[in-house]
Amino acid sequence: MRIDEAATAYTRHLADVRRLSPATVRAYSSDLANLIAVCGIVEVGEIALEDLREWLWQAVQAGDARATIARRTAAIRGFFAWALENGAITEDPSLRLVAPKRGRTLPRVATADALTDVLGRLADAAAEGEPIALRDHAIMELLYGSAVRVSELCGLDLDDIDAERRTARVLGKGSKERVVPFGVPALRAVDAYVVRGRSTLLARRTAVAGQPALFLGARGGRIAPRTVYTLVARELGPALGGTIGPHALRHSAATHLLDGGADLRAVQEILGHASLGTTQIYTHVSSERLAASYRLAHPRA
Template sequence: MHGAGDDGADGPEDQVVGAFRTHLLAERGLSAHTVRAYSSDVEHVLAFARRRGLAWDAVDLVTLRAWLGSMVATGRSRSTVARRGAAVRSFYGWAHDRGLLPTDPARRLVAARGAGHLPSALAVDDAARLVDAARETAGSGTPEDVRDWVLVELLYATGVRVGELVGADADDVDQGTRTLRVLGKGARERVVPYGVPAARALDRYLTATRPALVARGSGTPALLVGARGGRLDQRRAREAVHRLSRAAGVDDIAPHALRHTAATHLLQGGSDLRSVQELLGHASLATTQRYTHVTPDRLRRSYELAHPRA
């Protein structure tokens, strides 16, 4: 652990921030403007830590929460706080992945949200970048990389909860009709469709990758199999989504944001609320309306377009 005086011109702090910039440019392919913004946000938290006598690698979750709180107290906008929080999570996640830190202090860092707020949906292009990054990683990667490609494809294609997906068995997949059977809240079973890209990922996974993973254990029936041959757990699934979102250069998201993204894109594409309700497994249509940000104005426009006496 370095002391607070290790932040000179050529000190470890400058070196690690410089390496992070190189990562953003060369590995994630972000624009120079975005890299400058990320760097500025990281430098902001490191300056806060220095004032507390801490070097970059001594920062903990308590310090990061205090940093977020200081911005709220000084009137920073919610979007600014959220952006800076995302940049710092990306920085410390990268440092941990590279072995520069034994733990990731920002892993549980969440900017405060008002009551009733839901995770933001990815834009269509960003969702495509995420699944493309997963597919490219699987192209020359490990069996776990192929499984994580399937994980991301199915979360986005079906809108199921991550717990529902990791709870599914291999025989819950019907490749002929491209559907997946899941068990939702209240033990309610439903069947959800998926598209051609997810079908391609599943075909590769079920043909060769899953058998190789199952062989490491004792013959689990699970659809998604962990590194030791058992059922993939939710924590590992969440870690995979966070890792792939960083690799794709999109907002660092959790699996639930992919569920929200799927629902939002369905509505934007013209799907009706009842169909989305069935897909998501909501008992109440009111839940679906809130979940997908369907505003009264949007309902009014739809009504005026469709009703003969509008």
């Protein structure tokens, strides 16, 4: 089987059988496309360990991050394991491929005071009644109030919000559904947007009927993740410095929950992490913040 044909079949397998998230499938597909660009259109069985090592070395020389190279290694190992299982090859050349160890960096977290300032400024803008301002305030409040991923937020429909219980039903990674709580400020912001802003945005859409999305773009369709990225970068970037995305609000919410005494298992469920180990990184963030406070305040620090 040619490698391009095998890559297409494998990415279809990831999406339809393993039901990985679209973002993961795109990343793995991009990695395979990059491998094909380096090795050319050849039979899968013609690729040797040396070819894979050369491919990774080129990524190192290009300055790719260790996490990116580690993901590429995982993508290729998965691809060749699948190819072996389906009879496309008789020997797996990736078994001895060594990935660099991932360097674990602590997530960037905004302080509660900084977020209060940002959300207060957005609330003031939303009070004018402009639909986009109402939407942006609701998005930021819900991202921080519920700690959902940007893909989960963009996928929300109107009936996913339970105003009485103050919960949102989201579809997470691996198509796993969970219910997350959020607070009164987020509920008020979402209500204001739905009542005063959403209908105006919806009216800009040609095909109005049957649009279930909660958050809409400027043209009335379901909001795109890129729009949310732009919003968060604009509003939160000055507070944290550098390039900031929606995950910064998720990191901040998780850290502030633990700072406030929330149980680690409860935070794991809210975030939708499959492994408790993934959630535990936020305990390190809380410890760092505690140590920093100690050094600033204690006379014997």
